Amino acid sequence: xxxxxxxxxxxxxxxxxxxxxxxxxxxxxxxxxxxxxxxxxxxxxxxxxxxxxxxxxxxxxxxxxxxxxxxxxxxxxxxxxxxxxxxxxxxxxxxxxxxxxxxxxxxxxxxxxxxxxxxxxxxxxxxxxxxxxxxxxxxxxxxxxxxxxxxxxxxxxxxxxxxxxxxxxxxxxxxxxxxxxxxxx
Numbered sequence: 070x071x072x073x074x075x076x077x078x079x080x081x082x083x084x085x086x087x088x089x090x091x092x093x094x095x096x097x098x099x100x101x102x103x104x105x106x107x108x109x110x111x112x113x114x115x116x117x118x119x120x121x122x123x124x125x126x127x128x129x130x131x132x133x134x135x136x137x138x139x140x141x142x143x144x145x146x147x148x149x150x151x152x153x154x155x156x157x158x159x160x161x162x163x164x165x166x167x168x169x170x171x172x173x174x175x176x177x178x179x180x181x182x183x184x185x186x187x188x189x190x191x192x193x194x195x196x197x198x199x200x201x202x203x204x205x206x207x208x209x210x211x212x213x214x215x216x217x218x219x220x221x222x223x224x225x226x227x228x229x230x231x232x233x234x235x236x237x238x239x240x241x242x243x244x245x246x247x248x249x250x251x252x253x254x
Contacts, residue, residue, distance in 0.1 A: 078210035078217050085207045092218030098187050099219075100124045100226045101180075103157075104140040109150050110188040111195050122214055124227045129166040133227035134220065154181040171233050 082091060102123050107115035121138040143153040158177045161167050169177060202208065214220040228235055 075216045075218075078213065081206050081210045082217065085203060087207075087211075092222045095219050096222030096226050098184075098191060099138070100223060100230075101126070101184055102138045102188070103143070104138050105143045105153070106150075106185075106188060107138055110192055120212070122220060122223055124223060124230055126161075126168045126230075127166065128168075128170065128231050133231070134223045150185065151182070154178075154185060157181065169230055 079089075083089070088094070099121055100123055102121060104115060104117050104119060107119055107121060115138075117137060117140050119137050123135050123138045125132050125135045141157055144156045145153070147153045147156060155178060158174070158181050162174050162177065169180060172180065203211070210217055214223075
């Protein structure tokens with residue numbers, strides 16, 4: 070059940086014309102964000118203590134969601150963010166229990182580029198918020214990921230990433246998983 074604070078935030082956000090899908094939309098856009106991405110797309114001096122929760126791509130960890138977008142150590146020998154994203158995928162593609170379950174390398178690369186496209190689009194919105202900040206009450210609700218539902222939505226995204234068949238009726242073979250999902254019989 071919702072707490073009074075959650076209900077208050079819901080009303081504040083509704084009154085500010087913020088969609089009731091806010092938490093789900095934001096969770097999708099931040100689920101694989103890194104500190105490097107924060108610095109590139111939004112705030113060049115973002116620290117590792119950035120208060121932007123993300124899905125933990127270390128799927129063997131009991132912590133499904135990280136409290137801060139992690140620093141992954143992008144290879145800065147590559148001068149473009151695109152090649153840095155490609156390198157990140159290729160460096161982790163053979164790690165077990167890492168990243169998006171059941172995706173092949175091309176799908177992992179496509180996902181990374183899809184997210185970069187979304188972050189590029191969000192830059193305009195972020196810049197407009199910097200210029201014309203909403204009221205303190207709205208800001209407080211937007212930043213409180215527990216009360217506004219973002220944290221809960223991220224936890225759900227984390228489950229879908231680790232267990233993709235949970236919502237689709239598909240499942241990965243348990244011990245003989247080849248990375249491809251199998252249809253439930």
